[in-house]
Amino acid sequence: MISINIYAIYSLWLREMIRFFRLKSRVVGSLAPPFFFLAFLGFGFGSAVMPAIPEGVGYASFLAPGIIGMTLLFSSTFGGLSMLWDREFGFLREIMVAPVSRLSIVIGRTAGGVTTAVMQGLIILVPGVAMGLEIPGLPAFLLALVFMLLIATTFNSLGLAFASRMKDMSGFSLIMNFMVFPVFLLSGALFPISNLPGWLQTLALFNPLTYGVDGLRGSLIGVSAFPLALNLLILAGSSVAALSLGAYLFEKSDVE
Amino acid sequence: MDAPAIAARGLTMRFNGFLAVDGVDLEIERGELFGLLGPNGAGKSTIIKMLTTMLRPSAGSAAVWGYDIKRERDAVRSSIGVVFQDPSVDSQLSGRENLDFHGRMYGMDRKTRTDRIAEVLELVDLTDKADVLMEDYSGGMQRRLEIARGLMHHPAVLFLDEPTLGLDAQTRRYIWRYIERMNEEEGVTVVLTTHYMEEADHLCERVAIIDQGRIVALDSPERLKDLIGADIVTLEVDDSVTDEQVGALSDLEGVEAVDRAGSTLRLSVDRSEARIPEIVLAASRAELLIRSVTMHEPTLEDVFLKFTGKKIREAESAGAGRMAAVQSRMRTRRH
Numbered sequence A: 001m002i003s004i005n006i007y008a009i010y011s012l013w014l015r016e017m018i019r020f021f022r023l024k025s026r027v028v029g030s031l032a033p034p035f036f037f038l039a040f041l042g043f044g045f046g047s048a049v050m051p052a053i054p055e056g057v058g059y060a061s062f063l064a065p066g067i068i069g070m071t072l073l074f075s076s077t078f079g080g081l082s083m084l085w086d087r088e089f090g091f092l093r094e095i096m097v098a099p100v101s102r103l104s105i106v107i108g109r110t111a112g113g114v115t116t117a118v119m120q121g122l123i124i125l126v127p128g129v130a131m132g133l134e135i136p137g138l139p140a141f142l143l144a145l146v147f148m149l150l151i152a153t154t155f156n157s158l159g160l161a162f163a164s165r166m167k168d169m170s171g172f173s174l175i176m177n178f179m180v181f182p183v184f185l186l187s188g189a190l191f192p193i194s195n196l197p198g199w200l201q202t203l204a205l206f207n208p209l210t211y212g213v214d215g216l217r218g219s220l221i222g223v224s225a226f227p228l229a230l231n232l233l234i235l236a237g238s239s240v241a242a243l244s245l246g247a248y249l250f251e252k253s254d255v256e
Numbered sequence B: 001m002d003a004p005a006i007a008a009r010g011l012t013m014r015f016n017g018f019l020a021v022d023g024v025d026l027e028i029e030r031g032e033l034f035g036l037l038g039p040n041g042a043g044k045s046t047i048i049k050m051l052t053t054m055l056r057p058s059a060g061s062a063a064v065w066g067y068d069i070k071r072e073r074d075a076v077r078s079s080i081g082v083v084f085q086d087p088s089v090d091s092q093l094s095g096r097e098n099l100d101f102h103g104r105m106y107g108m109d110r111k112t113r114t115d116r117i118a119e120v121l122e123l124v125d126l127t128d129k130a131d132v133l134m135e136d137y138s139g140g141m142q143r144r145l146e147i148a149r150g151l152m153h154h155p156a157v158l159f160l161d162e163p164t165l166g167l168d169a170q171t172r173r174y175i176w177r178y179i180e181r182m183n184e185e186e187g188v189t190v191v192l193t194t195h196y197m198e199e200a201d202h203l204c205e206r207v208a209i210i211d212q213g214r215i216v217a218l219d220s221p222e223r224l225k226d227l228i229g230a231d232i233v234t235l236e237v238d239d240s241v242t243d244e245q246v247g248a249l250s251d252l253e254g255v256e257a258v259d260r261a262g263s264t265l266r267l268s269v270d271r272s273e274a275r276i277p278e279i280v281l282a283a284s285r286a287e288l289l290i291r292s293v294t295m296h297e298p299t300l301e302d303v304f305l306k307f308t309g310k311k312i313r314e315a316e317s318a319g320a321g322r323m324a325a326v327q328s329r330m331r332t333r334r335h
Helices: A004-023 A023-042 A059-081 A081-087 A091-096 A101-129 A139-164 A169-185 A198-205 A208-220 A228-252 B042-050 B073-079 B093-105 B110-123 B138-149 B170-184 B197-203 B219-227 B243-252 B270-287 B300-308 B311-334
Strands: B006-013 B017-028 B033-037 B061-063 B080-083 B157-161 B188-193 B206-211 B214-219 B231-237 B257-263 B264-269 B290-296
Touching: A004 A101, A004 B093, A023 A059, A023 A101, A059 A101, A059 A139, A059 A169, A059 A208, A059 B093, A081 A091, A081 A101, A081 B264, A091 B073, A101 A139, A101 A228, A139 A169, A139 A208, A139 A228, A169 B243, A198 B219, A198 B231, B006 B042, B006 B219, B017 B061, B017 B214, B017 B243, B033 B042, B033 B170, B033 B197, B042 B061, B042 B157, B042 B188, B061 B270, B073 B080, B080 B138, B093 B110, B093 B138, B110 B170, B138 B157, B138 B170, B170 B188, B188 B197, B188 B300, B206 B219, B206 B290, B206 B300, B214 B219, B219 B300, B231 B270, B243 B257, B243 B264, B270 B290
Parallel strands: B033 B188, B033 B206, B080 B157, B157 B188
Antiparallel strands: B006 B017, B006 B061, B206 B214, B231 B264, B231 B290, B257 B264
């Protein structure tokens, strides 16, 4: 029997919002790395010619969607893993003892994590525009927003899935360094994946963020390696798969 | 007739072959203020975790407010409030926001939440701290807010796991008053665990004494202490005390029993204030050197000693050792 508790989902989402707007220094801290990547790589390689970047597209414009993807990847994975903190500080028990279906809890947490991640992605869009990114119009912006939502859902759910399998916080930096960083570097965020040797390209094709970054590029600068519909389809698939995995592992995890 | 607040039959929890709870039968009436008393590691918290659906029992069954803890988990969860042993608040939220979060999780609408938050804050005297962040609350204030939160959604049964653990004596008395007040004013059935004798004695209408996962005695604190009957006179004597010397004391009129543990003799004595001079004289006739004499009326500690043959603190270190061994085994298994 599947039941959804709207009030509870809203409560969990609202909690993430309150925390997001209250913990400003944490938000500033998590936005600093993508901002520096964007500023220094954008200016540093701005005039360099990089192979496989289409003619007429400056490196800064090419980079900006990639860095938005990076921001979403880091903040949403972190959001999913934040269940570890709730377990550590006992708040998870308060959530789990409530008469609320486990599915509602997963949906509420995911909604909160995705919203905060997308807000951070939108914040990084601002310096991107300042560095020369030109958004073609509202439909393009809305399409980019859809890609942001799907990227955040995929990685927030994966974070939740990992957190459900971990007993304590010790695995946190392992996940960040051995999963999140390779996913970032192998996504084509910094350079076209066609510049990679063949076997690494193949690996990149199994990375959901590759399609996320490519989709953001397609919608924001009109240049993409794959058709937008394909990007959309694969990301939607990875979101559903990751969300199902996260929900399944969360359901099975112990509170204690 | 209404079902009892809690009815457990053969409730059992086994962790990797270690019996944490061993076939507990328990019936708690509606409106009762009931205590589970025992040393750390006795299985009290595990019983609470099973009754609050946080752990699935290995065997046996239980119903809370008439709902089965295995098959009707959401109905059980709707009927109970829980104050956990460890903190379980969001420290980045204010007191009011924590209560608001809780109310929504239990499906309360805005108007109901606002009114109820004012009520429960009043009950624990935190009205003027409502908008302070939890991280700025003291330990005692935080515990009071958790009690208020446990009551927020009008539960039928409120579980309190070691409600005064780690709090100073004055704060403890305040918490006792809040617990009594909500039991009277809200009519909520209260089930608490404690390893403080005086807490169980002061607060609870009935107490179940738990040791090594089993209930060894269950009654009102008064009736439990009546089982000891007489006062307890404790004599510290020489190590070399002989059986004949002990016999000389137990033969005295009014001395009902003598327990010996090393150089400590515990005498159960009727009307002890009148008997002490005779006891001291008899000891000196038997050439038994007394180092000190103390007497007290029976406490739940004496009841625990009578049923388990050890003091609660001794049981505690043994129990803690058992738990540590289990935990390390469980860790090993996971990795």
